[in-house]
Amino acid sequence: MMAILELENVEAHYGDLQALFGISLSLQKGSVHSVIGANGAGKSTLLKVIAGSMQPTAGRVIFNGQDLNKVSGFQRVKSGISLVPEGRRIFPSLTVEENVKVGAYAKRVGYWNTDTVRTLYPLIADRWSRLGFHCSGGELQMIAIARALMANPDLLLIDEASLGLAPIVVAQVYESLSQIVAQGTSVLLVEQNVSQALKASTTASVLLEGRAVLTGKSDELSHEAIKNAYFGIGVA
Amino acid sequence: MIWTNAILQGLLVGGLYALLASGLSLVFGVMRIVNLGHGDFSILAAYLVLIVAGHSNLWLGTIAVLPIMALLGYALQRSLLNRALSLGVLSPLLITFAFSIILQNALLKIFSSDTRSIQTESLGSASLKITESISVGYLPLITFFVGVILTLTLHVFLTRTQLGRAMRATSDDPTAAELIGINNRHIYGLATGIGLFAAGIAGILFGMRTQFSPSLGPVALIFAFEAVIIGGLGSLWGTLVGGIVLGIGQSIGAQINPAFGVLAGHLVFITILLFKPQGLLSKQRGT
Amino acid sequence: MSNVIKRSSKFTYFTIPVFVIILIGLYVLPSKLDFSYQIKFVDLFVLIIIATMWNLLAGFGGLVSVGQQAFIGIGAYSLVFFTDLKGQSVIVAMVCAVIFSGLVAIPLSFIVFRLKGGYFAIGTWVLAEIIKLIIVQIQSLGGGAGISLGAFAEIGRADRIKMVYLLALAVSVVILLGTFLLMRSRLGLALTAIRDDATAAGTLGVNVSLAQRTVFVVVAMGFAAAGSLIALTNLRVQPDDIFSVNYSAIMIFIVVVGGLGTIEGPILGAILFFFLQERLRDYGSIYLIILGVVAILSVLLAPRGLWGLITRDKVSLFPTRYFISKKREG
Numbered sequence: 001m002m003a004i005l006e007l008e009n010v011e012a013h014y015g016d017l018q019a020l021f022g023i024s025l026s027l028q029k030g031s032v033h034s035v036i037g038a039n040g041a042g043k044s045t046l047l048k049v050i051a052g053s054m055q056p057t058a059g060r061v062i063f064n065g066q067d068l069n070k071v072s073g074f075q076r077v078k079s080g081i082s083l084v085p086e087g088r089r090i091f092p093s094l095t096v097e098e099n100v101k102v103g104a105y106a107k108r109v110g111y112w113n114t115d116t117v118r119t120l121y122p123l124i125a126d127r128w129s130r131l132g133f134h135c136s137g138g139e140l141q142m143i144a145i146a147r148a149l150m151a152n153p154d155l156l157l158i159d160e161a162s163l164g165l166a167p168i169v170v171a172q173v174y175e176s177l178s179q180i181v182a183q184g185t186s187v188l189l190v191e192q193n194v195s196q197a198l199k200a201s202t203t204a205s206v207l208l209e210g211r212a213v214l215t216g217k218s219d220e221l222s223h224e225a226i227k228n229a230y231f232g233i234g235v236a
Numbered sequence: 237m238i239w240t241n242a243i244l245q246g247l248l249v250g251g252l253y254a255l256l257a258s259g260l261s262l263v264f265g266v267m268r269i270v271n272l273g274h275g276d277f278s279i280l281a282a283y284l285v286l287i288v289a290g291h292s293n294l295w296l297g298t299i300a301v302l303p304i305m306a307l308l309g310y311a312l313q314r315s316l317l318n319r320a321l322s323l324g325v326l327s328p329l330l331i332t333f334a335f336s337i338i339l340q341n342a343l344l345k346i347f348s349s350d351t352r353s354i355q356t357e358s359l360g361s362a363s364l365k366i367t368e369s370i371s372v373g374y375l376p377l378i379t380f381f382v383g384v385i386l387t388l389t390l391h392v393f394l395t396r397t398q399l400g401r402a403m404r405a406t407s408d409d410p411t412a413a414e415l416i417g418i419n420n421r422h423i424y425g426l427a428t429g430i431g432l433f434a435a436g437i438a439g440i441l442f443g444m445r446t447q448f449s450p451s452l453g454p455v456a457l458i459f460a461f462e463a464v465i466i467g468g469l470g471s472l473w474g475t476l477v478g479g480i481v482l483g484i485g486q487s488i489g490a491q492i493n494p495a496f497g498v499l500a501g502h503l504v505f506i507t508i509l510l511f512k513p514q515g516l517l518s519k520q521r522g523t
Numbered sequence: 524m525s526n527v528i529k530r531s532s533k534f535t536y537f538t539i540p541v542f543v544i545i546l547i548g549l550y551v552l553p554s555k556l557d558f559s560y561q562i563k564f565v566d567l568f569v570l571i572i573i574a575t576m577w578n579l580l581a582g583f584g585g586l587v588s589v590g591q592q593a594f595i596g597i598g599a600y601s602l603v604f605f606t607d608l609k610g611q612s613v614i615v616a617m618v619c620a621v622i623f624s625g626l627v628a629i630p631l632s633f634i635v636f637r638l639k640g641g642y643f644a645i646g647t648w649v650l651a652e653i654i655k656l657i658i659v660q661i662q663s664l665g666g667g668a669g670i671s672l673g674a675f676a677e678i679g680r681a682d683r684i685k686m687v688y689l690l691a692l693a694v695s696v697v698i699l700l701g702t703f704l705l706m707r708s709r710l711g712l713a714l715t716a717i718r719d720d721a722t723a724a725g726t727l728g729v730n731v732s733l734a735q736r737t738v739f740v741v742v743a744m745g746f747a748a749a750g751s752l753i754a755l756t757n758l759r760v761q762p763d764d765i766f767s768v769n770y771s772a773i774m775i776f777i778v779v780v781g782g783l784g785t786i787e788g789p790i791l792g793a794i795l796f797f798f799l800q801e802r803l804r805d806y807g808s809i810y811l812i813i814l815g816v817v818a819i820l821s822v823l824l825a826p827r828g829l830w831g832l833i834t835r836d837k838v839s840l841f842p843t844r845y846f847i848s849k850k851r852e853g
Binding site: 319326327328338458499506510 | 771
């Protein structure tokens with residue numbers, strides 16, 4: 001199995017503040033990897049570095065065998081990486097339809113188009129002509145994922161998949177993940193909701209203060225180990 | 237009858253103002269930049285056509301100059317204004333004001349302050365007789381329709397094309413736009429390119445019907461600006477309506493007293509600003 | 524060691540004596556120099572005044588205006604009105620002109636504050652044009668041809684220029700000190716907060732619109748003083764000249780190149796511009812083109828202006844901010 005994404009000792013800074021310390025990671029093609037951790041652990045920073053909205057201060061990001069060093073954020077979409085950002089960031093003055101359609105800007109071919117995303121999320125079809133500004137949290141999340149899918153990414157990054165969402169909506173979102181993976185997209189998921197994350201992913205990492213303190217197969221990680229890693233109990 | 241004629245003439249002039257204003261409005265809508273040199277760029281186009289037409293013919297001149305204006309807009313945005321955008325709100329304003337000063341004085345230096353006009357053979361003075369006492373010039377009529385068509389085209393472009401959607405998306409949230417593969421710097425360049433293209437059309441049509449000189453740039457800017465405010469920020473059709481209202485206001489004012497025309501327009505503008513500051517057709521966005 | 528918050532920088536002990544010395548020198552100048560030089564100084568003082576005022580409005584107040592020539596014109600015409608038509612002495616007339624300009628600025632602010640950002644800038648320009656159009660209708664003020672100042676008819680040229688010189692010097696000092704004190708006051712702090720983030724300032728209890736309006740009115744008065752001085756120097760006021768947008772071009776150039784947001788910047792910029800103007804005066808339009816290009820370069824490459832470049836933000840001759848110094852205990 002090929003690794004679609006490899007991180008080698010990635011470091012990142014916000015000015016003088018170091019947010020990521022030597023993160024190394026390998027994501028297998030066709031799998032789902034979740035990154036768990038408390039607020040401020042560096043999860044969003046990690047996704048930003050992969051998506052290209054932030055430059056790492058050290059280390060390499062290798063996607064499909066290509067070093068992304070000189071590839072800027074918007075170019076990475078064309079290469080096959082799409083990020084669903086924290087806060088969803090739907091364009092408020094565009095309708096749901098327009099939000100979804102503009103997602104295809106990078107013009108990548110694949111399974112996902114306006115029909116298939118509406119099949120994935122019927123709720124979007126209902127809200128098709130509604131302005132982005134008027135949509136609720138759950139709708140926004142689905143629109144955001146649909147928009148990202150329209151670029152037919154090889155790698156989908158989702159930041160805080162379930163934050164602020166009602167449980168029923170969270171369930172729908174997670175259910176859709178398996179269909180997304182089935183169509184050939186690998187997923188990197190950032191989550192605060194540990195149990196959801198583990199259920200949905202093949203592999204997982206726990207970040208603590210910018211370091212990956214625990215990594216492994218989701219079904220092999222014990223609750224105890226995760227808890228300790230998450231809270232930094234007994235971690236050097 | 238005199239009044240009907242005045243209103244009609246004002247309506248047609250409004251088309252020109254709308255043409256001038258649409259470029260200004262688009263650039264502001266996409267990146268919150270008010271190009272203080274907008275009027276001067278439209279006058280520049282008129283002068284460029286003069287130069288080209290002097291060597292060949294008029295229509296070739298127009299066809300050549302418009303893409304030049306678009307390219308100029310794109311280049312200026314990508315080289316100077318994009319950098320200014322990241323430096324804060326004052327910077328783009330100061331730079332576009334500098335553009336205005338540079339353009340005016342460059343044109344003054346090259347062409348002097350004598351007024352010129354673009355010769356159009358018969359078109360400039362030909363008119364269409366509508367009734368016994370009312371006739372409209374072909375040129376003002378054409379200008380009006382070009383104004384409407386441009387507004388329509390821009391509207392369709394922004395709402396029905398992928399690039400137009402991308403432009404609106406970038407306007408809403410530049411960071412999120414990058415996340416779906418949009419190159420903001422390029423989009424901003426395109427917006428200014430379109431803006432100057434529209435300014436060029438306005439300038440050329442204006443130059444065909446009136447005498448112009450380098451100092452007319454600021455006047456053009458002021459009229460374009462008043463049209464935008466009267467019509468309402470954020471609304472393309474509003475800009476068209478605003479231009480028409482301004483044109484009619486000036487025309488009626490001039491009918492009362494020839495020296496009063498421009499001032500009447502200003503008064504209409506101030507009245508709207510005081511009593512309906514969001515404009516006649518305002519579409520306040522959901523942000 | 525504990526931290527102490529001071530309002531003066533280490534240069535203050537240098538600035539005050541130097542400033543006083545320069546002032547004394549300038550005061551004594553007329554008796555030493557020919558009046559043609561005195562006129563040049565008046566020009567320089569006027570440049571410093573309009574630059575300092577524009578900086579107060581834009582650099583400190585965050586309001587970019589390209590229409591302040593409106594108040595220069597109002598000030599000039601008011602001066603002629605109060606001396607020639609109302610028979611007041613020059614100084615009284617100037618005070619009246621300044622106050623009148625401030626009063627006019629109040630209702631104008633209500634109109635123009637409906638606009639924000641770039642549209643506010645054009646709005647002020649429109650206002651200047653409207654005011655010019657209105658004044659040109661008034662025949663008793665000379666209409667389109669302008670009006671001459673008769674107030675000095677009896678005084679000899681040398682005395683007149685010396686008087687204008689001293690007046691200009693006094694006004695400049697008042698304006699500089701006034702701006703300095705204003706920026707050190709609560710209003711100044713409010714302005715800095717508004718400029719950084721108007722919404723946040725509002726939630727902290729700053730009355731944003733009142734603060735901005737106050738600055739707008741104060742600045743209008745400063746420009747009126749400049750306009751009066753121009754009228755006194757030229758002995759003639761012409762609408763196309765006194766309401767020209769070139770004044771805005773000049774004041775913006777001076778502040779941008781000198782250093783936006785500092786009190787020293789406009790002074791430095793004015794001196795620089797003054798020499799440039801002397802050098803390039805003969806080249807006509809070209810010098811304005813050069814100004815424009817230099818301004819663009821300055822905005823992009825030296826956002827803190829010449830003063831910022833030279834001092835690297837470390838020197839503050841007119842400190843308006845707060846400084847933390849470590850003081851030994853005991």
